Amino acid sequence: MQMPIRHHISDQLLMAYSAGQLPEAFSLVMAVHLSMCDECKARLGAFDAVGGAVMDRCDVVAMDTGSLAATLAKLDMPVKGTPSQALPHVQSSLPAPLADYIGGDLSAVKWRSLGAGVRQAILPTDNTASARLLYIPAGKAVPDHSHRGTELTLVLQGAFHDEIDRFGPGDLEISDEDINHQPIAEAGEACICLAATDAPLRFNALVPRLLQPFFRI
Ligand code: ZN
Numbered sequence: 553m554q555m556p557i558r559h560h561i562s563d564q565l566l567m568a569y570s571a572g573q574l575p576e577a578f579s580l581v582m583a584v585h586l587s588m589c590d591e592c593k594a595r596l597g598a599f600d601a602v603g604g605a606v607m608d609r610c611d612v613v614a615m616d617t618g619s620l621a622a623t624l625a626k627l628d629m630p631v632k633g634t635p636s637q638a639l640p641h642v643q644s645s646l647p648a649p650l651a652d653y654i655g656g657d658l659s660a661v662k663w664r665s666l667g668a669g670v671r672q673a674i675l676p677t678d679n680t681a682s683a684r685l686l687y688i689p690a691g692k693a694v695p696d697h698s699h700r701g702t703e704l705t706l707v708l709q710g711a712f713h714d715e716i717d718r719f720g721p722g723d724l725e726i727s728d729e730d731i732n733h734q735p736i737a738e739a740g741e742a743c744i745c746l747a748a749t750d751a752p753l754r755f756n757a758l759v760p761r762l763l764q765p766f767f768r769i
């Protein structure tokens with residue numbers, strides 16, 4: 553039986569997501585966690601209601617007819633990244649928002665080695681923050697590091713533990729400048745995560761630091 557999700561989106565992040573103020577990479581992580589977590593979905597509903605009430609009290613800004621036409625035209629456009637038909641061989645084990653984003657399942661991902669069996673795939677997002685999939689083989693570790701900004705790590709499969717806690721499927725770790733950690737995948741199953749950062753990580757060992765520019769991590 554799957555363990556319940558124990559690590560959730562903070563109020564601050566949920567509010568920013570509701571207001572549409574997060575970088576694309578962070579919004580993607582939020583959308584994927586929300587698709588896995590009824591608790592956060594309910595909390596988001598509350599924030600959306602508050603945001604809507606604030607909007608209702610604001611003066612209505614007149615839209616010119618051009619922008620209305622443009623909006624209506626957009627409604628007819630296919631949603632970017634949504635597969636037009638289900639591919640029979642793609643038995644998606646990825647949450648829907650992520651499968652839609654990368655246009656397929658894990659088989660559609662182009663992995664690059666980071667050494668020691670750890671792999672990453674950088675996802676296309678705008679450059680305000682970056683998003684990547686991380687594949688950590690069972691029992692292996694990501695080099696220990698601290699953070700220059702915010703790092704969001706959402707477990708999709710398997711589990712890892714670090715100095716903070718254990719993180720299983722659906723769990724979201726929110727790290728900032730104060731956190732130094734070394735995520736280690738649990739024995740038995742590889743851990744696949746979706747991670748987003750708004751600033752480069754700060755590696756403690758020399759080799760990962762030297763390789764950093766090549767991996768854009
Ligand atoms: Zn949650």
Ligand code: ZN
Binds near residue numbers: 699
């Ligand atoms: Zn980290």
